[in-house]
Amino acid sequence: MRLTDLPLRQPAYVDxxxxxxxxxxxxxxxxxxxxxxxxxxxxxHHGGLxxxxxxxxxxxxxxxxxRRAHAAAVTVRTGPExxxxxxxx
Amino acid sequence: MSALPLVALVGNPNAGKxxxxxxxxxxxxxxxxxPGVTVERKAGRLSLADGRPLELVDLPGTYxxxxxxxxxxxxxxxxxxxxxxxxxxDALVIVVDAANLDNHLRFALELIALGLPTIVALxxxxxxxxxxxxxxxxxxxxxxxxxxxxxVAVRKRGLDHLRTEMEGLLxxxxxPYPAPASAPRDFEATxxxxxRIARAGVIRETPSRRLTAAVDRVALHPLAGLALxxxxxxxxxxxxxxxxxxxxxxxxxxxxxxxxLVRDALPDGILRSFxxxxxxxxxxxxxxxxxxxxxxxFFILMxxxxxxxxxxxFLMDGIMAKVGLSGRAFIPLLSSFACxxxxxxxxxxxxxxxxxxTTILIAPLMTCSARLPVYAVIIGAFIPARxxxxxxxxxxxxLFCLYLAGIVGAMFVALILxxxxxxxxxxxxxxxxxxxxxxxxxxxxxGLWQRAVIFLKRAGTIIFTSTxxxxxxxxxxxxxxxxxxxxxDHSIAGRVASxxxxxxxxxxxxxxxxLALIPAMAAREVAVSALATVYxxxxxxxEAALEQSLGDRxxxxxxxxxxxxxxxxxxxxxxxxxxxxxxxxxxxGWKWPLFMVGYLFALAYVAAGLTYWxxxxxxxx
Ligand SMILES: Nc1nc2c(ncn2[C@@H]2O[C@H](COP(=O)(O)OP(=O)(O)O)[C@@H](O)[C@H]2O)c(=O)[nH]1
Ligand SMILES: [Mg+2]
Numbered sequence: 001m002r003l004t005d006l007p008l009r010q011p012a013y014v015d016x017x018x019x020x021x022x023x024x025x026x027x028x029x030x031x032x033x034x035x036x037x038x039x040x041x042x043x044x045h046h047g048g049l050x051x052x053x054x055x056x057x058x059x060x061x062x063x064x065x066x067r068r069a070h071a072a073a074v075t076v077r078t079g080p081e082x083x084x085x086x087x088x089x
Numbered sequence: 090m091s092a093l094p095l096v097a098l099v100g101n102p103n104a105g106k107x108x109x110x111x112x113x114x115x116x117x118x119x120x121x122x123x124p125g126v127t128v129e130r131k132a133g134r135l136s137l138a139d140g141r142p143l144e145l146v147d148l149p150g151t152y153x154x155x156x157x158x159x160x161x162x163x164x165x166x167x168x169x170x171x172x173x174x175x176x177x178x179d180a181l182v183i184v185v186d187a188a189n190l191d192n193h194l195r196f197a198l199e200l201i202a203l204g205l206p207t208i209v210a211l212x213x214x215x216x217x218x219x220x221x222x223x224x225x226x227x228x229x230x231x232x233x234x235x236x237x238x239x240x241v242a243v244r245k246r247g248l249d250h251l252r253t254e255m256e257g258l259l260x261x262x263x264x265p266y267p268a269p270a271s272a273p274r275d276f277e278a279t280x281x282x283x284x285r286i287a288r289a290g291v292i293r294e295t296p297s298r299r300l301t302a303a304v305d306r307v308a309l310h311p312l313a314g315l316a317l318x319x320x321x322x323x324x325x326x327x328x329x330x331x332x333x334x335x336x337x338x339x340x341x342x343x344x345x346x347x348x349x350l351v352r353d354a355l356p357d358g359i360l361r362s363f364x365x366x367x368x369x370x371x372x373x374x375x376x377x378x379x380x381x382x383x384x385x386x387f388f389i390l391m392x393x394x395x396x397x398x399x400x401x402x403f404l405m406d407g408i409m410a411k412v413g414l415s416g417r418a419f420i421p422l423l424s425s426f427a428c429x430x431x432x433x434x435x436x437x438x439x440x441x442x443x444x445x446x447t448t449i450l451i452a453p454l455m456t457c458s459a460r461l462p463v464y465a466v467i468i469g470a471f472i473p474a475r476x477x478x479x480x481x482x483x484x485x486x487x488l489f490c491l492y493l494a495g496i497v498g499a500m501f502v503a504l505i506l507x508x509x510x511x512x513x514x515x516x517x518x519x520x521x522x523x524x525x526x527x528x529x530x531x532x533x534x535x536g537l538w539q540r541a542v543i544f545l546k547r548a549g550t551i552i553f554t555s556t557x558x559x560x561x562x563x564x565x566x567x568x569x570x571x572x573x574x575x576x577x578d579h580s581i582a583g584r585v586a587s588x589x590x591x592x593x594x595x596x597x598x599x600x601x602x603x604l605a606l607i608p609a610m611a612a613r614e615v616a617v618s619a620l621a622t623v624y625x626x627x628x629x630x631x632e633a634a635l636e637q638s639l640g641d642r643x644x645x646x647x648x649x650x651x652x653x654x655x656x657x658x659x660x661x662x663x664x665x666x667x668x669x670x671x672x673x674x675x676x677x678g679w680k681w682p683l684f685m686v687g688y689l690f691a692l693a694y695v696a697a698g699l700t701y702w703x704x705x706x707x708x709x710x
Binding site: 025026061 | 152153155188190191195196277280301302305310312399402403404410416440517518519520521522
């Protein structure tokens with residue numbers, strides 16, 4: 001499931017990030033925000049009246065906002081923490 | 090460059106570097122600029138326990154040593170010893186947010202690997218505790234190989250300890266901690282190391298009461314959040330009027346008393362005219378707006394310090410994206426409501442160059458506080474102080490509409506610019522959302538105090554000088570004794586204005602407005618002091634006329650359509666030398682500032698014209 005489709009306030013883990021679909025500088029910034037495979041994520045708010053605004057999500061202990069185009073590059077997985085996810089906070 | 094030992098504060102944005110800087114240096118700080126770049130250099134002095142002074146610099150926050158903006162580049166260059174005009178720091182104080190260690194320690198590891206003497210300030214431990222997180226500073230010290238000191242910058246906790254450690258470092262005391270085995274190099278390895286260390290430093294972690302999440306459910310809600318934002322802005326503009334009445338009356342009283350004093354003490358003549366017409370009436374007419382400007386800054390400081398500003402950017406990103414901007418641009422634009430200069434400088438956090446240029450070009454459309462004196466004097470004179478229901482005053486409402494007109498104009502211009510001169514890929518919106526917190530009153534007061542000093546300095550320099558020059562040009566040549574012609578018509582300034590008036594008459598401007606607009610190129614508020622000077626000189630010895638306030642005089646002399654056209658002009662007109670100068674600096678040349686001035690004057694002319702013709706056609710008088 002993509003991060004854009006993740007229901008609000010349902011804890012999940014990052015499965016895969018398609019870094020190549022993002023501009024290099026944005027990818028770098030997202031990495032610096034702590035977004036990485038295995039990190040715990042939770043979608044908190046969808047902005048915009050028609051649902052086209054940015055998404056606020058918790059990544060680890062930090063809350064960050066990004067546009068849907070960026071969130072669509074992140075594949076997430078819900079359910080119990082598995083091996084790869086021990087990196088999540 | 091100073092010969093004092095130099096210590097740099099570095100860390101992620103919002104780690105509390107500036108708070109720590111303020112707490113350590115108190116009032117002894119100096120603002121400047123790094124040469125060649127426009128990044129602000131904030132430095133201050135601090136005395137160690139043994140009395141030795143050292144210089145502390147507050148570096149721009151950054152997430153890594155891979156800069157994404159000019160601000161971040163300065164930080165990298167300073168810590169690497171490559172920044173012109175700054176020696177390499179003798180020691181670093183890395184500030185990390187205790188509640189966000191995984192992330193902040195990654196950058197800290199990168200910095201520690203530089204090999205400079207280093208201390209880590211484990212800041213915001215109070216907020217970490219609020220979130221149910223208990224940390225072990227000693228364990229972190231062992232893992233990082235440098236001293237780690239728990240601090241709460243805003244409560245001045247841990248500062249003495251920090252000072253003692255700094256003293257030790259600068260004295261070259263050997264570190265009690267073994268150096269870490271290996272400095273990890275690549276990003277991923279550093280990140281994993283940071284995570285490991287962060288975990289090792291946790292004593293206890295309990296699920297927390299999440300105040301921020303609860304507030305955000307409302308503040309970021311697509312409907313409720315937007316309503317809240319509009320309500321906040323509306324309250325802000327109402328307050329500008331409602332709270333300022335008493336202090337304004339006080340300042341006016343003082344100015345009047347001063348004028349009477351001078352009039353009684355001095356014989357009629359040039360000196361008396363200079364002091365009363367030029368200095369007291371001219372400069373006084375601007376100083377009177379200090380309370381309103383401080384109220385405006387109070388709101389903006391509060392929005393920033395509470396963490397709400399980023400939420401506003403989040404809410405606005407959808408709309409900003411439609412005109413090709415990023416929600417990030419909302420923050421510089423909102424600060425431009427106070428003043429376009431810090432607003433334009435704040436665009437440096439926008440990494441996309443075209444996004445940034447567009448934001449710079451529209452920043453002057455945000456209604457800055459220098460327009461308040463102009464708006465306030467015209468609104469006060471021409472708009473009745475009526476209640477239009479729900480406890481909303483008509484005057485505040487008109488002011489709100491003027492702000493709105495600036496915003497709508499800016500969005501419209503951005504849209505056109507993004508389709509033409511700043512065409513390019515659409516930007517992105519990536520922001521960290523800080524936790525909400527209540528700012529300390531001292532910090533807000535300090536911020537207000539700094540604004541007041543800047544404003545009064547401006548009144549004392551730019552506004553004073555332009556007022557004095559205008560007074561000179563208005564007072565000479567003198568009308569010969571017995572000649573019925575008015576002094577203003579006869580003066581140099583009056584003749585120049587009559588020439589300019591040929592162009593401005595079609596949009597409803599009279600000669601006095603043309604007169605005021607010339608010195609107002611220096612700063613918008615000067616328009617008000619200039620009008621005050623013109624009418625003060627015009628009144629001559631006419632006691633009754635001298636008793637009148639500027640507003641009353643305008644009301645007597647200007648038709649309503651002219652007053653409205655004057656307001657419309659100032660929504661757009663780029664009358665501020667400092668803004669033009671800062672645009673030149675930030676865009677490295679004259680091309681963009683000239684473009685900006687050109688398009689804004691064109692818009693001002695059209696807007697004033699449309700307003701005047703419409704109002705006249707509607708028969709408003
Ligand atoms: N509760 C708490 N707030 C802090 C502390 N240090 C800084 N802050 C607040 O955190 C926010 C960001 O701090 P600031 O100094 O501007 O961070 P900078 O970006 O690193 O300069 C401000 O609102 C500060 O008042 C702290 O130790 N405890
Ligand atoms: Mg700062």
